[in-house]
Amino acid sequence: MDSLVSNETNTGLIIGVDLREDSAMVSYYDYSYEDVIQMEYDDRQETFFGCTLKEMIEEKDEFAPNTYKTLTETFKDIVESVRIKTDISKVDSISVCVHDYKIETLEAIKIALSNLDLDSYKWEVISDAESFAYYAYLQKKELYLGGVGLMDFREDGIEMCRLMSKRVHNIDYIIEERKHFNSPEFDAVIYGEKTLDDIDEELCQTLNDFLEKRAISAIYLTGKGFNVNNLPQEFTKQIVCRKKAFIGQNLYTKGACYCALENLKPRVFDNTVLLSKERIMVGIELDIKEFGKDKRFRLVKPGSNWFMAERTVDFILDDIRQINLKILTADNRFDDEVIDLSDFPLREGKTTRISLNIKFFSNSRCQIVVKDLGFGDFYRSSGKVIYKDLDFAI
Numbered sequence: 001m002d003s004l005v006s007n008e009t010n011t012g013l014i015i016g017v018d019l020r021e022d023s024a025m026v027s028y029y030d031y032s033y034e035d036v037i038q039m040e041y042d043d044r045q046e047t048f049f050g051c052t053l054k055e056m057i058e059e060k061d062e063f064a065p066n067t068y069k070t071l072t073e074t075f076k077d078i079v080e081s082v083r084i085k086t087d088i089s090k091v092d093s094i095s096v097c098v099h100d101y102k103i104e105t106l107e108a109i110k111i112a113l114s115n116l117d118l119d120s121y122k123w124e125v126i127s128d129a130e131s132f133a134y135y136a137y138l139q140k141k142e143l144y145l146g147g148v149g150l151m152d153f154r155e156d157g158i159e160m161c162r163l164m165s166k167r168v169h170n171i172d173y174i175i176e177e178r179k180h181f182n183s184p185e186f187d188a189v190i191y192g193e194k195t196l197d198d199i200d201e202e203l204c205q206t207l208n209d210f211l212e213k214r215a216i217s218a219i220y221l222t223g224k225g226f227n228v229n230n231l232p233q234e235f236t237k238q239i240v241c242r243k244k245a246f247i248g249q250n251l252y253t254k255g256a257c258y259c260a261l262e263n264l265k266p267r268v269f270d271n272t273v274l275l276s277k278e279r280i281m282v283g284i285e286l287d288i289k290e291f292g293k294d295k296r297f298r299l300v301k302p303g304s305n306w307f308m309a310e311r312t313v314d315f316i317l318d319d320i321r322q323i324n325l326k327i328l329t330a331d332n333r334f335d336d337e338v339i340d341l342s343d344f345p346l347r348e349g350k351t352t353r354i355s356l357n358i359k360f361f362s363n364s365r366c367q368i369v370v371k372d373l374g375f376g377d378f379y380r381s382s383g384k385v386i387y388k389d390l391d392f393a394i
Contacts, residue, residue, distance in 0.1 A: 012090040013083065013093075015091070016036070016253050016254060016257025017078060017096045018131070018253035020046075021052050022049055025046050025047075025250055026081070027039065027256070027257040028257065036257045055070075075113060079116065091122060093124075094260055095126060096124070097253070098127065099127075106125050126278070127277075130305065133163055133255070136150075136255075138261075147214070147215070148218050148219070149210075149211065154223050155224060159223075160180070171271075173273050174272060196231060197233075203232065203235040219244070220251055221247040226247055275303065280303065280306050281329075283300055285298050286325050296326070306361075313355075317353075322339060322340055324336055337390060339386065352372070355371040366390050367387060368388040369387055
């Protein structure tokens with residue numbers, strides 16, 4: 001098997017974390033085996049927290065607010081455990097999978113990882129759906145060629161996901177379809193009142209309802225409800241009919257580690273757009289001049305994770321009246337979006353330097369902030385700031 005990452009260019013820790021409410025599963029890339037390996041803690045798959053994730057996020061320190069001390073220590077302990085296991089000190093890439101993709105959780109994790117003195121390009125926070133996509137599409141091609149499915153049996157029901165590839169206008173897309181199923185019978189299994197054998201028929205019907213007779217190459221089963229040694233007989237027959245089937249609890253942590261690997265050496269997602277609810281459907285570009293030559297500058301790549309898409313760039317303006325953004329739509333055409341700069345002071349020549357920040361609040365909503373930076377000793381900043389809100393919801 002080809003090495004997933006070059007030993008010559010990357011020698012640091014590559015870590016994937018499946019962050020749960022009271023525990024975490026951790027995987028790392030093993031350079032000797034050239035594969036992703038799951039960490040074990042005294043024969044346990046998980047490392048358990050002393051408090052809940054919610055408590056860590058809501059933690060307040062009157063002397064140092066928003067430092068998230070306990071969450072920072074949690075990530076520090078996770079990294080240190082992998083360092084001890086591998087005898088590698090520096091971190092090259094870490095990806096954290098969370099199951100409740102809310103801004104409060106994401107911002108807390110961002111600060112906690114930053115507290116470890118990790119550069120922003122060395123870490124990423126992804127959703128469980130994204131983690132599944134990374135896991136599924138970094139397996140053998142025959143396991144995802146005809147589409148791939150997931151059944152995640154959680155405390156709130158069964159989350160179904162189907163991924164399929166499609167090529168449009170010479171661009172490869174991974175299209176996500178999701179649906180949630182719940183019933184009193186599913187709750188009964190979670191609370192130990194029934195077994196999977198008791199709901200064999202309903203499991204079969206749930207899978208049938210979701211797939212609607214569409215074929216897939218493989219299906220993965222995970223979650224608390226599927227943490228068993230044996231599956232019901234009829235359901236087993238159905239999931240292995242004309243497809244491969246796998247069951248296990250480490251899918252998300254390994255998927256996160258594959259994501260961390262992709263950030264260093266893209267193999268699948270460099271030229272592929274993942275379309276999920278955590279990914280931005282559009283691209284944002286603008287025309288610039290670099291060393292006198294016209295160039296198209298990409299601010300946001302289509303298929304980027306919305307939380308990780310924030311960036312700030314500085315420009316010297318040629319036209320101080322407006323900025324013309326090029327919005328690349330899902331049907332591969334460009335729409336213009338204008339940012340009016342008339343509030344900025346008029347200066348002769350190319351003597352206006354600006355800072356442009358773009359930050360997303362969902363996969364379809366962002367804010368652009370343009371600041372006048374002045375021009376060295378020649379012109380002081382006017383202090384003017386322009387805000388532009390964009391909504392790409394269809």
